[in-house]
Amino acid sequence: MGFLDALLGRSKPARPDLDQLFGLPNAALTLQAAMGFEATGVGSVCYREMEGQAFYQTQSDVTELLDADEGPKVEKSKDEYGYTWLICRGDPQDVSGLVTDLHAVNSTLEANGFGPALLCSLVGFRHPDARTLGLVYLYKQGSFYPFAPSGKQQRDTVLELQVRGQVANDLKVEQDTSRWFPVWGAPGL
């Protein structure tokens, strides 16, 4: 935020960069080849429901759009912090199809002026030994970070750092680890 913005009590968010999402299929291949993690085929987009008719209309437009193709319907769930998760399910082999859906949700909200309501998008991975991993896309930063919950309110930091090293070539990884905020109980994990 610039000097003038701070002085005038104005803040401007960073420019979102939705194209980063399309790096996910490559990252999924890398994770599978190098670490044995397989995509679960579940992805979700997390956002704040804004009040007012306009937002609800946009939201139902998005779900309608995604439900138009065959396959499982989009699910909506609300977490304990008041954020809404829109969950897309697809073929675990077809990560790019999933990413297209996630991109559609993000870009529709953005196009209707609700970009600021977006928190993050998440794609789930699972290891044969039952470890779970999520790649989280931070909308405001346009970057990714790994999130690996291991039990209640605990995260597997070692695994997260390993994953960071692996996917660094495919994705723009968030450099500031203090922004790797946990999303406990996120759907799709």
Next chain:
Amino acid sequence: MAKTRFAPDRGLTARMTTTMFLLGLVYTVFIAALVAVFWRGGGAWVWVLVIAAGFLAVQFFFSDKIALAAMRGHVVTPEQAPELHAMIDRLCAMANMPKPQVAVSYSDIPNAFAIGRSPKKAVVCASNGIMRRLTTEELEGVLAHELSHVAHRDVAVMTIASFLGVLAGMLAKMGLYAMAFGGGNSRDQNAAVAQLLMLGVIVVAGIVYALSFLLIRTLSRYRELCADRSGALLTGRPSTLASALQKVSGSMASIPKKDLRQAEAYNAFFFAPIKGKGMTFANMFSTHPPLEKRLEQLAEISTQLGEVTPGQERDTGPAYDEIPGLAPPKSVAGADPAAQVPPSRPAEQKTAAEKWGVDPEPEPEPAPWHGPHSGEGYPPFGMR
């Protein structure tokens, strides 16, 4: 280019800029007067400057810790308060700002405040009282308001804005003492001139003090409105913030009077000022805008958010918060009337403290803290 629903309030920006300009003007005149006096060779005044600069430095660098200690705030780790941390984590991710430290104050006064001169050193503190009274969503609105203060660097802005005003107040007082106890027996011409100069300095300093006092209070009120605005846009729920404001203001009145008087010294930090009996300050002396005004702004934002076809397109990309911002009167078409009514609390909603089992543990309220410039009548940080 993406549409945005968050048109800036150019009126508010303009008023704030005017206030800052006037403040700058007053200070420039003041400095000019001081320089004139120094040039005449009043060596003692230099020490006043040095002392005042010392005060500013102390205030700037240590105020956070002093204030936090005075408010009995304790910095908590994610393990100690996982839900509060998670809430702030998400808000920071939404606002794209570094995460501040999180503190809890064991006070039953329902309030929250943010301190720290830069976003990196900031501490956001919520009292047990506020967590007990508000629902999770309302608390989130309050925290978003505090985070906006952090993002706008309000503590630094207000500290710097009030510095010369404080200096003027000190000069006026010291001059008065010097006149009263000092050179009463001046006979030669030089001493008479010095006396006259001193009188001039006192008069100028007094006027500067009075003017800057009013302007700083005005600036503080505008910045509160800005924080309300960006907080509401960040969570997307202006009505929830409005309901939190109403709740907090309402329960303020129900606190025993002794608490209230002792708590008044902290008003400067608070989310909503505590109104004691007989505190019917003229609005112009208040650090916070009147409740009605804040609610009115939030209702306006709510209407704006609800418009099915946003009225404006801007080319700066989406902005959740061009804060000071309120567009000119909006069309009523498409307004969602329900959105403007603060939601009543559904039965299943729990207050943050009930849900998280935060121990209310009211402690004896701390002694009033008068800040580094006690007696100057300034809010130490002018915020929250």
